Amino acid sequence: xxxxxxxxxxxxxxxxxxxxxxxxxxxxxxxxxxxxxxxxxxxxxxxxxxxxxxxxxxxxxxxxxxxxxxxxxxxxxxxxxxxxxxxxxxxxxxxxxxxxxxxxxxxxxxxxxxxxxxxxxxxxxxxxxxxxxxxxxxxxxxxxxxxxxxxxxxxxxxxxxxxxxxxxxxxxxxxxxxxxxxxxxxxxxxxxxxxxxxxxxxxxxxxxxxxxxxxxxxxxxxxxxxxxxxxxxxxxxxxxxxxxxxxxxxxxxxxxxxxxxxxxxxxxxxxxxxxxxxxxxx
Numbered sequence: 001x002x003x004x005x006x007x008x009x010x011x012x013x014x015x016x017x018x019x020x021x022x023x024x025x026x027x028x029x030x031x032x033x034x035x036x037x038x039x040x041x042x043x044x045x046x047x048x049x050x051x052x053x054x055x056x057x058x059x060x061x062x063x064x065x066x067x068x069x070x071x072x073x074x075x076x077x078x079x080x081x082x083x084x085x086x087x088x089x090x091x092x093x094x095x096x097x098x099x100x101x102x103x104x105x106x107x108x109x110x111x112x113x114x115x116x117x118x119x120x121x122x123x124x125x126x127x128x129x130x131x132x133x134x135x136x137x138x139x140x141x142x143x144x145x146x147x148x149x150x151x152x153x154x155x156x157x158x159x160x161x162x163x164x165x166x167x168x169x170x171x172x173x174x175x176x177x178x179x180x181x182x183x184x185x186x187x188x189x190x191x192x193x194x195x196x197x198x199x200x201x202x203x204x205x206x207x208x209x210x211x212x213x214x215x216x217x218x219x220x221x222x223x224x225x226x227x228x229x230x231x232x233x234x235x236x237x238x239x240x241x242x243x244x245x246x247x248x249x250x251x252x253x254x255x256x257x258x259x260x261x262x263x264x265x266x267x268x269x270x271x272x273x274x275x276x277x278x279x280x281x282x
Contacts, residue, residue, distance in 0.1 A: 041097055042097065042098075043095055043096060043097055044095070044096075044097075044098075045093055045094065045095050046093070046094050046096075046101055047086065047091065047092070047093050047094075048091070048092045048093075048094055048108075049090070049091050050068060050090050050091065050092065050108075051088070051090045051091070052112075053068070053108065053111065053112055053115070054068050054090045056112065056115040056116065056156075057071075057115065065089045065090070068089070068090065069089070071111070072092060075104060075107055075108075076094075078103075078107070079096065079100045079103040079104050079107070080096065080097075080100055081094055081095060081096030081100045081101070081104060082094070082095045082096070083095070114157060114158065115156055115157075115159075117156070117157035117280070118154050118155065118156055118157070118280075118281045119154070119155050119156075119157065119203045119213070119278050119279065119280050119281060120152065120153075120154060120278070120279045120280075120281055121152065121153055121154070121155045121161065121163075121201055121203060121276065121277070121278055122150075122151075122152045122257065122276065122277040122278075123149075123150070123151055123152075123163045123199065123201060123217075123274070123275075123276055124142060124145075124147060124149070124150045124257060124274070124275045124276075125147070125148045125149040125150070125197050125221065125272060125273070125274050126142075126145040126146055126147045126148055126272075126273050126275070127146040127148055127265060127270055127271070127272060127273075128145075128146070128270070128271050128273050129269060129270065129271065130264075130265070130269050130270065130271050131269075133262055133271040133273060134259050134262070134273060135259065135262070136248075136250065136259055136260065136261070136262065137250065137258060137259060138258065138259045139254070139256045139257065139258050139259075140257050140258070140259060140273075140275055141257075142257055142275075148197065148221075148272065149163075149165050149196070149197040151163045151164075151165065154281065155201060155202075155203050157203060157204055157205070158202065158203075158204045159202065160200040160201070160202045160218075161200065161201050161202070161203075162198070162199070162200050163197070163199045163200070163201055163219075164196070164197060164198040164199065164219075165196050165197050166194045166195060166196035166197070166198055166222075167194070167195045167196055167224075168192045168193070168194050168195075169192065169193050169194075169195060169224050169226060169239060170190050170191070170192055171190070171191055171192075171193070171226055171238065171239055172188045172189070172190060172191075173188075173189045173190060173191030174188070174189040175187070175188050175189070176188075176189070191239075193224045193239040193241055194222060194224070195222055195223055195224035195241075196221070196222060197219070197221050198219050198220055198221075198222070199217055199218065199219035199220075199246060199274070200217070200218045200219055201215065201216070201217050201276065202215070202216040202218075203215055203278055204216075206251045206253075207251070210251065211253055212251050212252050212253035212254075213251070213252055213278050213280075214249065214250070214251050214252075215249070215250055215251075215252055215260060215276050215278060216248070216249045217246055217247070217248045217249075217260050217261055217274060217276065218246065218247055219245075219246050220243050220244060220245050220246060221243070221244045221246065221263070221272055222241055222242065222243045222244075223241070223242045223243075223266045224239050224240070224241050224242075225239070225240045225242075226238070226239050226240075227239075227240055242266055244263040244264060244265075244266070244272055245263070246261045246263060246274055247261075248260045248261040248274070252276065252277075252278055255277055255278065255279045256277060257275040257276070257277040258275060258276060258277065259273055259274070259275050260274055260275065260276045261273070261274040262274075
């Protein structure tokens with residue numbers, strides 16, 4: 001919960017109004033310097049320190065300062081306030097009424113609560129025979145498996161987190177002849193193709209208030225082969241990509257590794273299995 005750490009004057013009383021006494025320092029993602037008002041509806045200034053919230057918004061997908069400024073733009077319209085940056089793009093001075101500041105702090109509390117829920121997510125892709133592949137929802141023991149990919153990361157509630165291990169291959173995508181005086185050359189265009197596992201995992205509350213966590217997995221497993229285009233200057237080596245899409249949503253009630261997706265393997269008689277284990281962090 002956001003609490004004031006020291007009082008500031010209202011705009012109307014900037015030169016003659018009394019200062020309120022200092023208040024206790026808080027430990028939160030957001031802090032503020034809150035002023036008092038003399039009359040209902042009076043506009044006064046508050047300094048908000050959003051460095052903690054800015055760190056929470058840093059998921060690696062976007063620049064946190066950009067997200068923070070977009071959030072401030074939306075909140076300023078929602079609660080009828082104006083604001084300006086003071087320091088480091090994370091400390092703001094906000095002008096509004098008592099009702100505006102109260103609504104603004106309430107929104108910040110809710111956003112902080114959403115981003116403070118974090119999970120340890122363990123994603124494993126392994127190869128199994130088509131005849132003995134486990135079913136969706138089966139809890140598995142990872143020892144002795146033919147593991148293709150494994151990664152463990154911290155995910156924020158409701159925020160897609162990328163789990164990937166890929167290799168990029170370069171190839172000559174196009175070759176344009178370049179003619180000069182008594183010479184002939186080629187100007188190549190280099191393309192790339194990615195091979196490996198590339199998944200996005202989103203963890204959120206189970207629907208309908210049920211226990212456990214809903215886990216959504218989206219992405220693909222790809223295998224790339226560069227085929228020889230033959231001989232001669234006009235022949236190009238081209239990639240051949242085999243792709244297996246993963247699109248799954250399941251509610252996990254326990255922390256053990258659980259199968260969330262099963263897709264055909266790259267070779268005949270093989271299956272690619274994706275398991276996920278989720279543990280909420282304190």
